[in-house]
Amino acid sequence: DTAVSQTPKYLVTQMGNDKSIKCEQNLGHDTMYWYKQDSKKFLKIMFSYNNKELIINETVPNRFSPKSPDKAHLNLHINSLELGDSAVYFCASSQDENTEAFFGQGTRLTVV
């Protein structure tokens, strides 16, 4: 059983489209995150949620909208995709602010 799972693993789309990435965790964690890894492998947090409440919104363009229907799911919707959005997006979860985050396998988004 995969602890943190994301779908899809690969996503190729045209500029201007809207797309969603889904994330689910079966660890019973209260906290979920989205991180972005750019082409130079640099990892940076985008959002964090605790019990469906948005805690961190790290100056991400408002074309990115996370949605947490329940504490086991955190989806990422992106409107009007741009070339610069091409990256690997990682979902993660942790029990609380002091514990390690477990990451999904990543979604490689390519905007053409």
Place this chain on the structure above:
Amino acid sequence: AQKVTQAQTEISVVEKEDVTLDCVYETRDTTYYLFWYKQPPSGELVFLIRRNSFDEQNEISGRYSWNFQKSTSSFNFTITASQVVDSAVYFCALSEARGATNKLIFGTGTLLAVQP
């Protein structure tokens, strides 16, 4: 500001050599957590270790060991008798607590290539 520096961009070793990956951090917090993650060529991020700021004991797990020194703000990672399967990008990270969540501040990673 919180910052993590991994000065070694790439390291290449031959199998069975020992290798140390350096990590230096900056924080004003007195309580903080440090982590190491491994990203193999398949792309996933694998948690390796978490260490809190009050525990400076070195840790050993099989061929892996970690040396945490607050005096030099370093949290270095050593792989003993490296193997080809250790080839990966290794990230050091510092945790900044925010509400009931945390924000991992990652270093830029060190690409380790272990040659057979």
